[in-house]
Amino acid sequence: MAKINPNYQKLRTEYIFPVIEQKLADLKKRLPKASIVNLGIGDIAQPLAPAITTAICSAVQEMGEESSLRGYGPSEGYDFLRLAIAKNEFAHLGISPDEIFISDGANSDTANIQELFGMSNAIGITDPTYPVYLDTSVMAGRGSKILFLPCTEKTGFLPVPPKEHCDLVYLCSPSNPTGVAFTRKELAAWVAYAKKEGAILLYDNAYVAFITSPDVPHSIFEIEGAKAVAIEFRSFSKSAGFTGLRCAYTILPKTVHAHLGRKMISLHTLWKRRQNTKSNGVAYPIQRGAEAVFTKQGQKETKAQVKSYLTQAALLRKGLISLGYKCFGGVDSPYIWWKAPKGLSSWEFFDLLLEKCHLISVPGKGFGPSGEGYVRLSCFTSPAIAKEALKRIGKL
Ligand code: PLP
Numbered sequence: 291m292a293k294i295n296p297n298y299q300k301l302r303t304e305y306i307f308p309v310i311e312q313k314l315a316d317l318k319k320r321l322p323k324a325s326i327v328n329l330g331i332g333d334i335a336q337p338l339a340p341a342i343t344t345a346i347c348s349a350v351q352e353m354g355e356e357s358s359l360r361g362y363g364p365s366e367g368y369d370f371l372r373l374a375i376a377k378n379e380f381a382h383l384g385i386s387p388d389e390i391f392i393s394d395g396a397n398s399d400t401a402n403i404q405e406l407f408g409m410s411n412a413i414g415i416t417d418p419t420y421p422v423y424l425d426t427s428v429m430a431g432r433g434s435k436i437l438f439l440p441c442t443e444k445t446g447f448l449p450v451p452p453k454e455h456c457d458l459v460y461l462c463s464p465s466n467p468t469g470v471a472f473t474r475k476e477l478a479a480w481v482a483y484a485k486k487e488g489a490i491l492l493y494d495n496a497y498v499a500f501i502t503s504p505d506v507p508h509s510i511f512e513i514e515g516a517k518a519v520a521i522e523f524r525s526f527s528k529s530a531g532f533t534g535l536r537c538a539y540t541i542l543p544k545t546v547h548a549h550l551g552r553k554m555i556s557l558h559t560l561w562k563r564r565q566n567t568k569s570n571g572v573a574y575p576i577q578r579g580a581e582a583v584f585t586k587q588g589q590k591e592t593k594a595q596v597k598s599y600l601t602q603a604a605l606l607r608k609g610l611i612s613l614g615y616k617c618f619g620g621v622d623s624p625y626i627w628w629k630a631p632k633g634l635s636s637w638e639f640f641d642l643l644l645e646k647c648h649l650i651s652v653p654g655k656g657f658g659p660s661g662e663g664y665v666r667l668s669c670f671t672s673p674a675i676a677k678e679a680l681k682r683i684g685k686l
Contacts, residue, residue, distance in 0.1 A: 297431045305421075306656030307331065310640075317644060327679045329606075330650035332466065332624065332668040334531045336598070338579075339591035342530065345582035349575035363571040366562060367392025367539070371577045375539060378584045379524075383511045389543050389558065391565055392580075394536040394572050396496045396525035400460070401426035402568075403492060403521060403540070406560045407458060407548065409435075414459035416441050416449045418467055418657030420494065423460040440660045441468055447618055447627060448472060451483035458490050459483075464497040464506075467657045467666040468627045469619015471497075471506045477513050484519035490548060490557070491520040496538075499529035499596045501622045509541075517543040521557070528624065528670075530583045530592040537572055537580045599624045602676040603669035609680040626667040627654070639665050647682035 310330055317324060352358045366372070372387035380390075393399050401422055409431065415423050417438040427436055437456055439449035447468035449461065461480060464471035472480075484491050493510040501508055510520045522541040526532035542561050547554040582588045603620035610617045616629040628651070630639035636653035643649045643665070652668075654661030669676070 295429070295431075297429050297433065300428050300433050301425055306652060309656075310650065310652065313641070313644060314650060317648070321648075324648045326648050326650060327675055327682065328650045329667040329669070329671060329675075329679060330652050332528075332670055334528065334533050334595075335670045335672060336531060336595050338531050338535075339583075339588060339595065341582045341585055341588035341591050342579045345588075346535075346575045346579040349578035353574065360574050363574055363577070365565045365569045365571045367571060368574070368577050371581050372539075374581045374584045380509070380511070380541070383509060385511060385541055385543065389541055391540045391542060391561060392572050392577060393538050393540060393565075393569070395527070396494060396523045396538040396540075397422055399523050399538060399540045400492065400494055402564070403523075403561070404430055404432070404458075405564060406557055407490075411435060411457035412437055412455060414439050414449070414452065414456035414489075416460065416462065416465075417659060418654060418661035419460070420462050420466045421657065423462075423492075423494075424658075438658070441465070442660055443629075446470060446476075448476065450476075451479055455487050456489050457487070458492060460492045460494065461510075462494040462496075464500055464623035464625075465619070466497065466623070466625060467652070467654065467661065469621075469623040469625035469666070470627070471501060471503065471622040473503075473505045474507050474513070475505075477507055477510060481510070481513045481516045481519060485515055488549075489519065490546065491516075493520050493522045495522050496525045497528060497623050498524060499592075500600060500624055502600065503622050506622050511541070511543070517545045519546065521546060526580050526583060529596060530580070530588075531595060532576075532580070535576050535579060537576050598673075599669050599671075602671055602673060605673070605676050606667060606669060606680065610683070613680075613684055620669060624669040626669065628665050628667055630663050630665065634663075636662055636665055642686075643683075646686055647679070649679055649682060 353360050372390045375390050376387040412435050414437050417440050441447045441449055447470045498508055510516045510522050525538035542558045544558045546557045583592055607620040618627040620626040636655040640653040643651050651665035654664030
């Protein structure tokens, strides 16, 4: 008889989003006319930029012509997109196009990268965390090798290098869910830790486009020595509205190595091998759409979208503070980490906001035990909805 992977039984049973959906469905049943303000799930709230849709449509047209037939593309991504990324994002950091691997999402890349590493590796994962790092580690049978790195008010809601040894560490900055980002000094401390411990940093930089603070680095490779110890993940999802299109990339410098006995093996070579075997690449029109993000018009349009989300973040943040609440993030990120008042738990505060304001948030505890006492607000919304949310919160 076929047997399941028993590690799936070890996953936390409560995945927050279905619970939130259920609570929302209950409310709608009781109050069918309630107008809901959804600041929960972090999905985009604006249509695709015209520069992107135009590029995608013309790529599809092109594929309909006999003279420009396109079948399977390269599994690492088309050269035109790898070149555009290297030129526009990494020219000053000396990353070459062949160190950039195109994929269908940072979600799958941050999960799949684990395949390159043996099962004995100790993994550092933040608490609270973006759930993918934890769940995929558990699915892979690494549950007993996880060291949780608390992100609390005391640590500035970001992890600090621990005394304990880790071989791999997932870092997310700007952070989902806490909405704060590493300064250069804080990130340099992690690079120093990785060098000392012989660890590899798995750096999820999906929200780089939202960075506004001058002391927050835009890439881990800005930190000296990082090219020997770090892999960076980026995505077009939030920077250019690609959540429904799917396109992301991983930067894996050729200088990153890990041990096989006494031998040092290039992770770049292994990842290339993995992608060649397991992926047939991202659709050609989608990659043309991603390339269009780097055109003058594409930059103008996508930057305006990000700016507008950040405007909502600033509005909500200032509004909450002026109402006497404590909140963090929302400056270099589209997320606000809001402290529940009067010692309420995350779920109690979530329920209060849902019942009294018809507002959806995400309970911090869903991202890990240290998220208890907080909720996350997503600022992927319109100015009108952000204002409406504040109006309702003001009446609490
Ligand atoms: N990484 C982080 C930290 C995210 O918050 C998200 C999406 O919410 C992703 C990765 C997913 O990116 P993608 O849409 O490229 O899979």
